[in-house]
Amino acid sequence: MKQDDAPVLTAGQDNKQIMGLDFHNPVFPLSALAILAFILYALIYPDAANGQLGAARGWSIEHFDWLFMIAGNFFVIFCLALVLLPVGRIRLGGAQARPEYSRLSWFAMLFAAGMGIGLMFWSVAEPVAYYTDWYGTPLNAAAGTAEGASAAMGATMFHWGLHPWAIYGVVGLSLAFFAYNRGLPLTLRSAFTPLLGRYTRGWIGHTIDIVAVLATIFGLATSLGFGASQAAGGLAYLFDIPNTLGTQIAIIVLVTVVALFSVWRGIDGGVKLFSNINMVIALVLLLFVVFTGGTLLFVNGLVTTTLDYLGHIVPLSNWIGRDDTTWYHGWTVFYWAWWISWSPFVGMFIARVSRGRTVREFLTAVLLVPTLVTIVWMSAFGGTALRQSAEGVGELANGIGDVSLAMFHMLEQLPMTTLTSSLAIVLVLVFFITSSDSGSLVIDNITAGGKTDAPRSQRVFWATLEGVIAGVLLYGGGSTALSALQAGAVATGLPFTLVLLVMCFSLALGLREEQRNQRLATV
Amino acid sequence: MYKKIMVPVDLAHLDQLAKTLRVVADLANFYQAEVCYVGVTASTPGSLARTPEEYQQKLDAFAKQHTTEHGQPVSARVVISHDPAVDLDDVLVQAIEDVGADLVVMGTHLPRHLDALLPAHGGKVATHTQASIFLVRA
Numbered sequence: 001m002k003q004d005d006a007p008v009l010t011a012g013q014d015n016k017q018i019m020g021l022d023f024h025n026p027v028f029p030l031s032a033l034a035i036l037a038f039i040l041y042a043l044i045y046p047d048a049a050n051g052q053l054g055a056a057r058g059w060s061i062e063h064f065d066w067l068f069m070i071a072g073n074f075f076v077i078f079c080l081a082l083v084l085l086p087v088g089r090i091r092l093g094g095a096q097a098r099p100e101y102s103r104l105s106w107f108a109m110l111f112a113a114g115m116g117i118g119l120m121f122w123s124v125a126e127p128v129a130y131y132t133d134w135y136g137t138p139l140n141a142a143a144g145t146a147e148g149a150s151a152a153m154g155a156t157m158f159h160w161g162l163h164p165w166a167i168y169g170v171v172g173l174s175l176a177f178f179a180y181n182r183g184l185p186l187t188l189r190s191a192f193t194p195l196l197g198r199y200t201r202g203w204i205g206h207t208i209d210i211v212a213v214l215a216t217i218f219g220l221a222t223s224l225g226f227g228a229s230q231a232a233g234g235l236a237y238l239f240d241i242p243n244t245l246g247t248q249i250a251i252i253v254l255v256t257v258v259a260l261f262s263v264w265r266g267i268d269g270g271v272k273l274f275s276n277i278n279m280v281i282a283l284v285l286l287l288f289v290v291f292t293g294g295t296l297l298f299v300n301g302l303v304t305t306t307l308d309y310l311g312h313i314v315p316l317s318n319w320i321g322r323d324d325t326t327w328y329h330g331w332t333v334f335y336w337a338w339w340i341s342w343s344p345f346v347g348m349f350i351a352r353v354s355r356g357r358t359v360r361e362f363l364t365a366v367l368l369v370p371t372l373v374t375i376v377w378m379s380a381f382g383g384t385a386l387r388q389s390a391e392g393v394g395e396l397a398n399g400i401g402d403v404s405l406a407m408f409h410m411l412e413q414l415p416m417t418t419l420t421s422s423l424a425i426v427l428v429l430v431f432f433i434t435s436s437d438s439g440s441l442v443i444d445n446i447t448a449g450g451k452t453d454a455p456r457s458q459r460v461f462w463a464t465l466e467g468v469i470a471g472v473l474l475y476g477g478g479s480t481a482l483s484a485l486q487a488g489a490v491a492t493g494l495p496f497t498l499v500l501l502v503m504c505f506s507l508a509l510g511l512r513e514e515q516r517n518q519r520l521a522t523v
Numbered sequence: 524m525y526k527k528i529m530v531p532v533d534l535a536h537l538d539q540l541a542k543t544l545r546v547v548a549d550l551a552n553f554y555q556a557e558v559c560y561v562g563v564t565a566s567t568p569g570s571l572a573r574t575p576e577e578y579q580q581k582l583d584a585f586a587k588q589h590t591t592e593h594g595q596p597v598s599a600r601v602v603i604s605h606d607p608a609v610d611l612d613d614v615l616v617q618a619i620e621d622v623g624a625d626l627v628v629m630g631t632h633l634p635r636h637l638d639a640l641l642p643a644h645g646g647k648v649a650t651h652t653q654a655s656i657f658l659v660r661a
Contacts (some may be wrong), residue, residue, distance in 0.1 A: 010568075011570050012570040015570075100603075100605060179567055180574075183568045183574060184568060185567075186568065266605070266606035266610060267605045267606040267609075268605050268606065352567065450568070451570060453569065453608045459608075
């Protein structure tokens with residue numbers, strides 16, 4: 001460990017202890033104030049907020065498409081290079097450190113935090129949307145053809161495969177490295193100490209941390225809000241439970257209460273437990289779709305999905321001379337901005353549970369394993385949905401009407417619909433819980449100046465706030481207010497892209513130095 | 524009667540431990556018992572130590588410093604917790620077993636309104652272990 005880092009940053013060094021609380025000043029109060037201001041704005045002027053924050057998101061996607069695309073590709077190459085280079089042998093926490101979680105639990109936790117709910121809805125909706133030309137097709141492939149189906153699967157995998165996980169990998173590895181190998185607090189600003197030194201203690205550091213808190217809480221709250229509407233839509237479709245505001249608020253309350261229970265029980269008793277439950281239910285649903293949707297077709301699908309992905313990854317990664325601008329702005333660049341705005345949360349959480357892994361092990365697990373799992377998931381869910389759409393079976397034959405119902409439309413054509421659809425709704429809710437509890441822990445970490453032992457009441461505060469924001473926005477401003485806040489979260493993707501690029505540079509410097517120190521130590 | 528006394532120590536709040544440590548010294552002298560100081564920390568960098576190893580060094584130094592108070596053998600053990608804000612009681616119960624203590628001396632605070640929601644650690648630890656527990660009010 002490098003001793004001269006000591007004066008730069010220490011966990012909790014700028015914290016205030018008031019009324020049994022232990023929080024960073026000014027990150028905690030300013031984050032809370034900014035959250036309040038944004039919510040009031042979205043509630044009082046939902047249309048104006050939606051227009052302005054939506055315009056900010058649109059502007060960043062329109063004008064900086066090239067930056068998002070270059071950065072996305074760079075992160076993948078950067079991570080793969082670290083896996084292959086000798087620095088891959090560096091162990092997080094020093095040579096003697098050993099992993100604290102079994103591989104299975106570790107993987108379940110990072111997957112549940114990172115992908116979560118989106119994969120449930122979009123693994124069915126996205127391939128069908130591309131195949132049926134819902135809002136354009138990838139690379140302008142002809143809709144409804146074999147070529148269109150191949151491009152649809154390739155593009156969906158592209159959005160859920162190596163690229164998003166490389167984004168999470170960069171943030172997670174940087175934070176883990178600077179925390180465990182440099183002894184710096186587990187907060188975003190620590191990753192910039194090699195470049196900014198003591199300035200990370202000042203306003204540059206505060207700003208990075210506050211924006212991370214805002215992006216995380218708005219991302220979580222809007223996901224919860226939209227997810228509640230989607231789950232309520234599913235309940236209405238399946239059981240004729242009226243899809244009213246009351247049902248949606250009840251779902252938000254339910255998820256928040258269980259998430260509170262989870263954060264109260266901590267990482268081992270709550271977050272890990274729900275991640276494992278999540279994985280088991282997901283596996284059951286996956287096996288069901290594989291067996292009832294056609295096992296041979298699935299096995300064949302594994303090969304074709306992989307080939308579709310590999311076959312389209314290069315043209316889809318390219319941003320020059322594209323003639324499907326509307327499609328790739330609307331989907332690819334939007335996804336990249338979304339993943340990047342989500343990355344402080346997922347990265348921090350992955351870092352928290354990854355001490356003792358080597359750089360190579362960390363990046364292999366974070367990049368390749370989720371990609372392989374997504375291939376399996378997509379071959380089952382997306383593949384079955386695409387076949388239904390192509391063969392004119394069920395609702396999906398008419399393309400995508402309501403995104404939140406696409407999965408239920410697919411399950412409807414398989415046996416035991418009520419049982420599997422109910423399981424799907426439960427899985428949706430558990431995915432929310434695992435995002436909400438781990439997100440609250442991360443926000444608590446950042447706002448407690450990197451301390452992981454801040455009083456429990458603080459994490460309870462953040463988990464409650466997520467639910468309250470989702471509920472209040474849905475109640476006061478409806479989906480317009482939620483969209484406004486989501487646009488705000490996605491708009492943070494642009495500044496964070498630059499932050500992440502700097503982070504890569506900072507990490508490379510840190511790893512090179514670590515390797516040099518280890519070499520000197522062995523001489 | 525007692526052979527090994529375990530003393531949970533929070534190095535961040537030593538000011539609140541003075542009375543407890545005096546009691547420990549008296550009991551250790553009286554029973555000629557070994558004293559084991561136990562500290563709980565996360566593996567993430569904290570305000571006192573950047574690594575569990577650094578925490579162990581500080582706890583060792585603390586234990587050594589307090590040998591003179593009672594002249595009995597001392598040891599120091601750091602237990603790593605994934606989530607110290609939550610796991611503390613469970614970790615302490617496990618530590619009592621690992622250390623092989625037959626008496627635990629813990630500092631505690633005066634009962635407060637919040638205790639219904641956030642109970643002090645001593646009570647819960649006492650219900651989950653065979654060892655005797657001596658709670659010292661701050």
